[in-house]
Amino acid sequence: MSSKSLHYICITLIWIFTAACHSETEVFVPKEVFHDDVLVITQVAENTFVHTSYKQTQDFGNVPCNGAIMRNADEVIVFDTPTDTIGAQHLMKWIADALQCKIVAVVPTHFHDDCLGGLDAFHQAGIPSFAYVQTPHLADSLHHAMPKSTFTDVQHFSVGNAEIEAKYFGKGHTADNIVGYFPDDHVLFGGCLIKELEASKGYLGDAYVPQWSETVQRVKEAYPDVKTVIPGHGAYGDTDLLNYTIKLFSGQPTAQPPE
Secondary structure, eight states: OOHHHHHHHHHHHHHHHHHHHHHHHOOOOOEEEEEOSSOEEEEEETTEEEEEEEEEETTTEEEEEEEEEEEETTEEEEESOOSSHHHHHHHHHHIIIIIOOEEEEEEOSSSSHHHHTTHHHHHHTTOOBEEETTHHHHHHHTTOOOOSEEESSEEEEEETTEEEEEEEOOOSSSSSOEEEEETTTTEEEEETTSOOTTOOOOOOTTOOHHHHHHHHHHHHHHOTTOOEEEESSSOOBSTHHHHHHHHHTTTSOSSOOOO
């Protein structure tokens, strides 16, 4: 073998090694992509965004409320609406203008208005809505807008070339709480079933506390490849949020005491 050929082989091997190392260490850096007086949107994965709006409450103050946007090609699905019509209109406009995508469905993850307070705006725009089978009845009891289509266990959505899942695992924050999972981005939208780290138990007026930990355990077992977990309120993270929520409602300590 000539020295010239050996030189080219060495250069090729170095390039392959460098590319492999780069692909293994490259990590998506989350970034805020939109912010106005009613809505904040943060990109947390290549094709997943968190939309955050706010709800003024008597017991917990001005609470940030999260939803998710999951995208593939020129289509998106939205999990949970902003808390009111104005926020929903801002969100739909941003999706149309910035992402240039069609919303194929909106999915409230339970019947409280921090999940479907802006649902009427989606309906007025002709966007289909889906929820767990109990959600419309529970929403109607509080005179909230009602999702138009329901499912009893799991609903799969075709978004571009991807499949995104909405699934019911059991009672917890409410009787009807569901989660959304985007396999391509390994993102779980847990809604109010999942707590941010160091959160309190929060509002328990419609909760099923004895079942809560078991429900989240089933979620954890169903999605072993999840990397990003988005709670209904507060900061997103990884599977530590699932473990924290399980401990919080199981009566176990949620953190180790300082040594």
